[in-house]
Amino acid sequence: MASAMLSFASAAAPASASLSVRENLKGKAKIGSVNFSSSVPERNPFAKTKHFGRVSMTVAVNASRFEGITMAPPDPILGVSEAFKADTDERKLNLGVGAYRTEELQPYVLKVVKKAENLMLERGENKEYLPIEGLAAFNKATAELLFGADNPVIKQQRVATVQGLSGTGSLRLAAALIERYFPGAKVLISSPTWGNHKNIFNDARVPWSEYRYYDPKTVGLDFEGMIADIKDAPAGSFILLHGCAHNPTGIDPTPEQWEKIADVIQEKNHIPFFDVAYQGFASGSLDADASSVRLFAARGMELLVAQSYSKNLGLYAERIGAINVVCSSADAATRVKSQLKRLARPMYSNPPVHGAKIVASIVSDPALFNEWKAEMEMMAGRIKNVRQKLYASLCAKDKSGKDWSFILKQIGMFSFTGLSKTQSENMTNKWHVYMTKDGRISLAGLNLAKCEYLADAIVDSYHNVS
């Protein structure tokens, strides 16, 4: 929360920054006005130029236009990795960023990705600009992966798909579309949610509010609260839903709960807006992880879906994703796509080709596609194993009778431990375990060998720090 306030504050900074620039200039001016020439520093090419006022010239020459700019706080999530790098303690553990690690705690480039890159190089493809909407083969593949190639929304050409800069960039395009075409409409985001969601909507000037989601008492879903808050929202609001593997909690609605969520959204004419960053990575199955999105699409609802291939294909740094808008007609989809392009052009003109080609190469080749599925199952499997071991270690080390089973019930890369801010800080300061202050740990950064150490840290922080 604090990070959101800070980033919003600096977004609102212009007024104060500009005032402080002026104040600053005035301040210096007072000093300068006493003795003009002596306040001019050694080597100044402008000492001789025209004066626009006895004082202002000195001031303009010495002061930076950006003098009033304050130091921004580090990003709460990405800043964790930076702090981790700086730590020299041997026992340090990085459970900050959601990037998959092997059992040896090394970054992992999927074998199938290396194969695809080699193929691309062999093919000797050019590096021409992609169209504004991105690589056509990628857009086709990504929509089919999400909805299923036989899905009516695909067959009826009702999906506007535009390649975006991973999840963030795709969300930002959608936010820009909302701001322009649904002025005043609110986006409802879960409490808590990924830290960057608020920043995206703030910068896009889209108002947002929260719906209850996490219940600290059960370390589970506050389903009643969620439904009530969605119901309460003004009709036609956008409801941001995590397709699977909710970030940061790891708590997903059950299929029955998804049906009820869809009911209330339809009742209030809200528009579902899915963030799908873990398709295939959560359960190991691409189809299972897309079931929430497909449930909504099957009801004939219009919806938005942002996708990312950062985790499921390990393409983090390639920035590959897509924004999909399911419309009630092919004509609407065409129009919406054209407007998404109009928003992308002044942002970055057209998206980067490399990651898109990797995805398209893999998905279009049955052998590579199968290899991918196997590697994805392996990654999801490792995380499930680590959850098991962590759970077992916590049960063994904690004699208080606290129920740690939420570790097993939660899904995906992250676990919401229920640790408070101060407890999380203890994890870092005393145990050199790096995590975000909301109590989120990335299980992808944990291995079997470290489970006991982590369990010790969690038990200590939970019981001995208030």
Add this chain to the structure above:
Amino acid sequence: MADSVFDHVVRAPEDAILGVTVAFNKDTSPVKLNLGVGAYRTEEGKPLVLSVVRQAEQSLVNDASRVKEYLPIIGLAEFNKLSAKLIFGADSPAIQENRVTTVQCLSGTGSLRVGGEFLARHYHERTIYIPQPTWGNHPKVFTLAGLSVKYYRYYDPATRGLDFQGLLEDLGSAPTGAVVLLHACAHNPTGVDPTVEQWEQIRHLIRSKKLLPFFDSAYQGFASGSLDADAQSVRMFVADGGECLVAQSYAKNMGLYGERVGALSIVCKTSDVAGRVETQLKLVIRPMYSNPPIHGASIVATILRDKDMYNEWTIELKAMADRIISMRHQLFETLKARGTPGDWSHIIKQIGMFTFTGLNSEQVAFMTREYHIYMTSDGRISMAGLSSRTIPHLADAIHAAVTRAS
């Protein structure tokens, strides 16, 4: 089917520049010519991937230790350092004194947008002056970034050259502190650049009015064939100790168009300010796309850090620039030989990828209709899209347009 919540969303027209290629692709004529987008073509009319780029890519793929972890928000550190050195010069005092913050962005467009957003939030003057004409995407980039756009006179249709007096007057009457967009070299779309003397006068005026220069450098090395010569305007401004912003693109000079590689540099008075500015740039970037794509930046860093590859690059770059210059001369000679009415010397006076022909939109439409020549309606042609083989066809089209169409 239920009503759509998107019923009120109208179909947007195709982007004016990129839409030219869309139209070109639909045309089935064997003599069609695409002189729309500024993407380099070989003499055979094919896209070109520089051989040094292929080399760099091969070494990246072969390097088993490479990973695809998120870059920092501001991108690949080595790329940033090398990019700053490239544009400012390795011995630039601004770099020595640590007064420059450089952040990797999505090519030129992304660098301009991030710079614009930063200024809209942190700079006290929210007006940016852009040349008339300028690249079609500039006004939208800055408007969406939150700045208000004004124009300064630049192109003189009468001389097909620079309206220098108009430029000085318009910048001279700009409010103190306003931002001024300058094309570092090879002005797009006109190809008309100020002379060194004129640059000096522009610099003097800008500094005396405390205007904030924002350079768009999309053609370093590509315009004259010399990386240093094409950076002279920028370095002139940095040399006077003042502040400026610079957006760099590697789309053309390294042929990395689709990889979206570029950088935004902000030269500040002090390293303390530069440090704080950098933290604020991160706040602009994180909610836009979190962190930039790694592939193109890695290619650039691989080439710039290796002396041999860097030299190879300069040779391939010069070859591209030379081919374009030769196209200019060939087109000029062909029109002269044909006796096409008018003074066409601007074709060889202008520099860079584009020529502002001076043809009007009716003439352009005529050329597209009758000769299957695809170009933007402002009369801009991409010289990079021409070859010795296709110049006669273009000359025919121009000749016909000038003598027959209005």
